[in-house]
Amino acid sequence: MERILEIYSRLRPAKVFADIGCDHGLVAELAAKNALAEKIYITDISAECLKKAEKLLKRFIDVGTVESVVCDGFSGIEEPVDEALIAGMGGEEIVKILSSSAYRCERLVLQPMKNPEKVRAYLVGNGYKILEDVTFRDVKYYDIVAAERGEDELSEEEILFGRTNLAERPQAFIDKVKAEIEDIGEYLKNPMNETSRAALTARREKLRGIL
Numbered sequence: 687m688e689r690i691l692e693i694y695s696r697l698r699p700a701k702v703f704a705d706i707g708c709d710h711g712l713v714a715e716l717a718a719k720n721a722l723a724e725k726i727y728i729t730d731i732s733a734e735c736l737k738k739a740e741k742l743l744k745r746f747i748d749v750g751t752v753e754s755v756v757c758d759g760f761s762g763i764e765e766p767v768d769e770a771l772i773a774g775m776g777g778e779e780i781v782k783i784l785s786s787s788a789y790r791c792e793r794l795v796l797q798p799m800k801n802p803e804k805v806r807a808y809l810v811g812n813g814y815k816i817l818e819d820v821t822f823r824d825v826k827y828y829d830i831v832a833a834e835r836g837e838d839e840l841s842e843e844e845i846l847f848g849r850t851n852l853a854e855r856p857q858a859f860i861d862k863v864k865a866e867i868e869d870i871g872e873y874l875k876n877p878m879n880e881t882s883r884a885a886l887t888a889r890r891e892k893l894r895g896i897l
């Protein structure tokens with residue numbers, strides 16, 4: 687539940703909000719209960735997954751505040767979305783969803799499960815300014831990126847690790863970096879080819895440079 691609350695806390699009031707790939711619908715439920723938006727779309731590519739959210743949000747669907755759409759990304763939403771959440775998917779899938787939508791949302795809250803660097807690079811290359819880009823912990827470590835339309839540039843390090851992480855060094859980020867350094871140390875004890883060893887050693891040096 688901590689992850690859901692971390693995600694929800696990054697959302698802002700909007701006219702139209704969409705939770706893309708909502709599955710259980712827990713974030714959308716908080717948004718509906720708190721009247722975060724005049725209209726909330728819950729979408730999922732899987733009708734089976736969306737049924738869970740439809741059940742949870744039935745009373746809001748019945749009065750028209752929430753609309754449920756089975757679709758790929760934004761494809762089934764027929765009005766402009768001010769703010770969208772895409773959480774719990776890989777960074778590549780998130781980028782695929784964003785790049786296949788003709789409409790650019792004003793604000794995005796993205797929580798990639800892996801490859802956050804691909805999400806950051808996509809955002810700054812496609813007319814978004816990063817507002818916050820941090821690691822948090824809820825048993826596991828998660829990255830969350832909040833962005834709005836605008837101009838931005840990130841250094842190579844910021845793309846890799848997140849600008850807020852590097853500037854503010856939240857404890858979860860530091861712990862994650864330390865854990866990865868330890869994991870690499872353990873992994874390097876195993877036999878492996880020289881190319882893999884060199885790549886892991888270079889990654890460990892980069893991580894050590896952050897601490």
Ligand SMILES: C[S@@+](CC[C@H](N)C(=O)[O-])C[C@H]1O[C@@H](n2cnc3c(N)ncnc32)[C@H](O)[C@@H]1O
Pocket residue numbers: 706707708709710729730731732735757758759772773774775779783
């Ligand atoms: C692991 S769940 C994450 C659910 C929720 N967003 C969260 O963060 O807890 C990923 C959901 O994304 C849906 N999904 C995957 N690709 C999608 C796409 N291209 N468009 C819409 N939904 C998608 C899956 O069906 C699944 O229900």
